[in-house]
Amino acid sequence: GAGVSQSPRYKVAKRGQDVALRCDPISGHVSLFWYQQALGQGPEFLTYFQNEAQLDKSGLPSDRFFAERPEGSVSTLKIQRTQQEDSAVYLCASSLAPGPLAGGLYEQYFGPGTRLTVT
Amino acid sequence: SQQGEEDPQALSIQEGENATMNCSYKTSINNLQWYRQNSGRGLVHLILIRSNEREKHSGRLRVTLDTSKKSSSLLITASRAADTASYFCASTPRFGGTSYGKLTFGQGTILTVHP
Numbered sequence: 001g002a003g004v005s006q007s008p009r010y011k012v013a014k015r016g017q018d019v020a021l022r023c024d025p026i027s028g029h030v031s032l033f034w035y036q037q038a039l040g041q042g043p044e045f046l047t048y049f050q051n052e053a054q055l056d057k058s059g060l061p062s063d064r065f066f067a068e069r070p071e072g073s074v075s076t077l078k079i080q081r082t083q084q085e086d087s088a089v090y091l092c093a094s095s096l097a098p099g100p101l102a103g104g105l106y107e108q109y110f111g112p113g114t115r116l117t118v119t
Numbered sequence: 120s121q122q123g124e125e126d127p128q129a130l131s132i133q134e135g136e137n138a139t140m141n142c143s144y145k146t147s148i149n150n151l152q153w154y155r156q157n158s159g160r161g162l163v164h165l166i167l168i169r170s171n172e173r174e175k176h177s178g179r180l181r182v183t184l185d186t187s188k189k190s191s192s193l194l195i196t197a198s199r200a201a202d203t204a205s206y207f208c209a210s211t212p213r214f215g216g217t218s219y220g221k222l223t224f225g226q227g228t229i230l231t232v233h234p
Contacts, residue, residue: 035224042225
C-alpha cells in the first residue's frame with residue numbers, strides 16, 4: 001500500500017526565501033510528526049499533530065517555522081526567511097496512534113524526507 | 120538537543136559476523152525503538168521494546184533494554200552486506216504516564232558490512 005510521501009524531495013532556496021514542505025501521511029493515521037535531521041545526526045523532533053490539532057510544537061527552532069494540518073490529513077511545514085542553518089532533511093512520520101495515551105506503542109512510518117539546501 | 124548517545128559511532132565488519140550497537144538515554148521512557156536508515160529507503164522501523172521488557176527478538180535482531188542503566192543494545196547476527204546502513208535508537212519519553220509517541224533519537228551508528 002501507499003506509504004508516507006513528501007514533496008518536494010529536494011529544495012534549494014536562497015537565503016531569505018520562504019519554503020513550504022508537504023507531507024501526505026498514510027490514510028487513516030491519526031498522528032503526524034515532523035522531524036529535522038542535520039547531516040550526520042539523528043532526527044530531532046519539531047512538532048506533533050493529532051488529527052488537525054497541533055498538540056506539541058516545542059521542537060520548532062524559531063518563529064520562522066510554522067506547521068499546519070487543517071483537515072487532519074496532509075500537513076505542510078513552512079519556513080519563512082530561510083537561513084543557512086535551516087539546511088537539513090525534513091522528515092514526516094505518521095502513525096495509527098489513537099490518542100495521547102497510546103502513542104508510544106505504535107510504530108511511526110517515515111516518509112523519504114525533503115532535503116532543503118539554503119544557499 | 121538529542122537525548123540518546125550511541126556507540127560505536129561507526130562499525131565495520133565482515134559478512135557473517137555479528138554486529139552490536141549500544142544506546143544510552145537520559146530520562147524515563149515508555150519504550151525504545153530501533154530504526155535503520157539508508158539512502159535508498161529512508162528510515163525504517165526495525166523493532167520496539169517496551170519499558171517493562173528486557174529482551175526481544177525479531178529474525179536476526181536481538182534487542183535488550185536495561186532501564187536501571189538507561190541503556191539498550193541491538194545485536195544483528197550473521198550480518199549481510201545489505202545490512203549496511205545507519206542505525207538509530209529512539210526513545211518515547213514518559214510524560215506523567217502518558218505518551219503520544221514523540222521520538223528522541225540517538226546520533227546513530229554507521230554499520231558497514233563487507234562482502
